[in-house]
Amino acid sequence: MAARTTRYAPGKLMVAGEYAVLEPGRPAIVAAVDRYVTVTATAVEDADIVIGSDLLDHEVRLRRSRQGLEALPGQDPALVRGVLAYVVSAVETIEQLRTERRLGLAPVRLSVRSDLHRAGVKTGLGSSAAVTVASTRALADHYGMRLSTEDRFRLALLAAVQVDAGPSGADLAAATWQGWVSYRSPDRQALLNDLHRHGVAHSLERPWADLAVLPLPPPTELALHVGWSGSPASTTALVADLATRPGWQGAPRTRFLDDSEQCVSAAERALRRDETEGLLDAVRTARSLLTRLDAETSLGIVTAPLHRLCEVAESCGAAAKPSGAGGGDCGIALLPAHHSAELLRRRWTAAGITPVPLRVTAGVADDTGPEARIDPDVPPSPRGHTR
Template sequence: MNAPAVASAPGKLLLAGEYAVLEPGRPAVVMAVDRYVTVTAGPPEHAEVELVTDLLDHPVGLRRGPHGLAVCDERDAGHLAGVLVHLAAVVDTVDRLCAESGRGRVPVRLTVCSDLHQHGVKVGLGSSGAVTVAAVRALGDYLGIPLSGEERFRLGMLAGVTVDAGPSGADLAAATWRSLVLYRSPDRDALLGRLRAHGVLETLNAPWPGLSVRILPVPAGVSVHPGWTGRAASTSARIGRLRRTGWRGGDDHRRFLSDSERITTQMAEAVRRDEAPALLAAVRDARLLLGELDRRTGLGISTPLLTALCRTAREAGGEAKPSGAGGGDCGIALLPAGVSVEGLHRRWTEAGIVPLALRPCAPHGSPQIPSDVPYTPAPRTIR
């Protein structure tokens, strides 16, 4: 019997590049933060595959079949959502990898504990990406499959696209490299097509055009302060709504992508140089760009609480913006070094915004990529 394996992965905050990063090769700046999802892989008690989360009062049992995983009890079909659907996708993807590599499939229980929720509600810190990365690592360790950081990221991405090819994978990058990163996304629709046509192993090792990960230093000239609106928001739902607007491909879309590229690149350079005024200006520009996108598409990115979060941060001497798709979840404020955060937190609390005690996550257990060298993963063949 294999020894249980435990792995954790951090959540994330998006500093710039929302929506633009959905397009292959377009950048985002994303920060890993010190709240984690922990996944334990071990032997199951009853079913061939068991998924357990602290958000559900019983295990969900799955059976392996010719077409992948299926629930043992149809009453559990509705529970295969949220983190559990991502756990199941990881198991199914690794199952296919094992079959293609000549390895046998092993019964397994994956148990999840998440710090990325408040009172059972997600706060917008990338819980899906974190649970995917943690599950890939825990399951790989449990099965005795040596996986590099690049391979964990790629397997996580392949599992993710089988659930939804829309999200960019920025949360996966932050969770894998546990750092502040400048991330450019691959073409997820192309990955899904290749995965279906050629399998996991071939897709894992193929070139992924557009993908790039650059590790950035955590700036010392500003402090980072997230606030939670108390309302969960669906990134996938907003991505779907954006696609249905017909906005993509038009002149407004092209200008948005160009402006986002400029702002995100300026932010990454300000971070690299630790230039607080330039970094705050980039946060301001990123917020204004999201506001313009919201006005043109009606996505509902901004909410009264996110507006209040940003306004009070500016009044405190900093800058702020929604983090991620908007419509709820989190906003993020940056204050210059030396500026007290107590007044900002007091105003947030009075407005119904919950300050989150988070810090940038220090890299740990991941490849150390020089901050000034672009990095494109190139995984080894798995045997």
């Protein structure tokens, strides 16, 4: 076991396929961005598991039990299934796998830092996914486990569905493979049921129907820009609310899913062929689909600030849309290289939109062991594919 292991996972932006990707086998395109969650695992002697976070003012000490990790006396038990839920679930999933494989456990401290918040407020960059991926890899590598990239993703998704089986896992795929990624989700409820019946090892090793992850090449003549609407949104609440809306039933739902699949397929083709206009058209189509879904369901996807963000970006020559579930958080704009990024930033600021300096990360190569970087002082330098 390593004395100290640090791992990073980036945030994400949804490029196309929001809401449709919640359905098993339906595609989306997601991009990893150079804001990171950092998790450091170190040996500790005075508790089974200690978790510290820059979002908390004190460490939380936990002990192992037959029901999973639980807070020691004097600790706030609500934190275990609240703020720290995804970290705790990642630890429990890794340790259950080790137990099933008759491998030992050891006391560990996990220290978490996040660059995916503004003054403690989430910005819609997938902080829950990033902390799940980073925690999973930090602990697995700390134990010396040799896992492929896909196994790390699968373990992170198994950890995530135990907290909430609703989200698609696209943000976990972006945090794992990085760069531009095409993603089709498995049936998360089926994974959760299988996990409860057969355990982590069986769930990890069996085939997952509908899951598909395909790294995509970046565009060479488009720059991805990000604006923050100024208010956070709850993806979980919006996704849960959608299922109750009359406009998400029957023919409208089927039409949205089919139209979204065609849009994502067009965006994938444009990326593979580096067709600038094709990708711009696909992003505009993705925006119109979200706008139509919002009109049919009254879900509140396209808020007034997100509408302004898109309209201002279009006036500067970009194709723009909300990124993710909407209701707040961020929007994206793909701007041709010959248009002024400074003009876009100035106009966004004047419209009350905060430009966020982000770049898409490079994709990572598949491997079967822990990365060589152990406890560096800073996260990886961004290797942006877009200007």
